[in-house]
Amino acid sequence: MTQPDPQPVPIRDESIRLGQLLKLAGVVQDGAMARMVVENGEVTVDGETVMRRGVQIRPGQVVEYAGQRLLVTSD
Template identity: 35%
Template sequence: MKTINIKDEFVTLGQFLKLADIISSGGQAKWFLQEYEVYVNDEFEDRRGRKLYVGDEIDIPGTGQFEIAAGE
């Protein structure tokens, strides 16, 4: 499982995809979420505005598993 560090209280799912180098620009988030399954804390999620907090786990089958952590 890869750890993605965030500076703020939360990041959106769209921002997370860019931070994790899964997409190259924020504009690709909508397309990515239509084409791929994404699970946040074992629940299917397709909203790019979904807020992710420290401790949340994201699973993208075929891409990887990630955890949100507090960082600098």
């Protein structure tokens, strides 16, 4: 089974914090939920589990959470 194409998420700056990206893409409701899912090891960046919501994400990286794939793009 092939994975669906990631949903593009454009950002204005050269990077964005992981927690902010999850909120921007609408996959979490708020910062508290973003912190919880990241600290629980439910989020991957480029296939690797990330446990810090403050990690900087740059265009070209793919973030996965709850079956959703997000491709960070520059605005």
